Amino acid sequence: MIFSVIGFMDLLGTIAFAVSGALVGVKRDMDIFGVNILAVITACGGGMTRDIVIGKEPPVMFVNPIYVLIAVITANIVFLYLYTNRRLPGSKKALNALLFWCDTLGLAAFTVDGVFAGINIGMNRLFLCT
Numbered sequence: 001m002i003f004s005v006i007g008f009m010d011l012l013g014t015i016a017f018a019v020s021g022a023l024v025g026v027k028r029d030m031d032i033f034g035v036n037i038l039a040v041i042t043a044c045g046g047g048m049t050r051d052i053v054i055g056k057e058p059p060v061m062f063v064n065p066i067y068v069l070i071a072v073i074t075a076n077i078v079f080l081y082l083y084t085n086r087r088l089p090g091s092k093k094a095l096n097a098l099l100f101w102c103d104t105l106g107l108a109a110f111t112v113d114g115v116f117a118g119i120n121i122g123m124n125r126l127f128l129c130t
Contacts, residue, residue, distance in 0.1 A: 006116045010067065013109030018043040018071040020102040022078035023095060032079050039075030040068055043106075050114060054121050 021042030025035035044061040051059035061067050085091075 006113060009109045009112045009116075011070070013106045013113060014043045014067050014070050015074050016102045016106035016109060017046075018074035019078055020099055020106060021071075022075040023082075023099045023102070025075075026079060026082045027095065027099075032076070035079045036072055036075045039078075040071045043071035043074075044068055046110060047113070050117060054117060056117075056121070 018039040021039035022035050024042075025038040028034075030038065044067055047067070048059040048061050051057070051061075082095075
């Protein structure tokens with residue numbers, strides 16, 4: 001993982017989408033395995049699809065499994081926190097707000113990541129009239 005803007009956006013988007021996937025899994029009363037699978041698919045699935053579409057093989061999630069590990073750790077923390085604190089007042093409203101903000105943050109972070117991925121493969125030549 002590169003410690004730069006792109007590395008920070010990767011990390012931020014992975015954590016945000018892992019929280020988002022874990023929240024949806026907990027809202028649907030999934031067990032810890034289901035929450036982990038949903039969090040990993042949410043956090044890493046879009047990047048894997050992007051890598052396949054742009055022809056980058058193998059996808060980054062298989063080359064550098066730190067993103068999958070971060071998604072699993074985040075999902076387990078969310079799962080354990082929400083199942084130990086189920087009786088919080090107003091928790092449904094707070095969980096919906098947290099889901100909204102995590103989705104927004106993850107989408108923003110991975111948009112920046114996708115732009116950098118496009119620039120790295122030379123997609124900027126398609127849009128520049130030089």
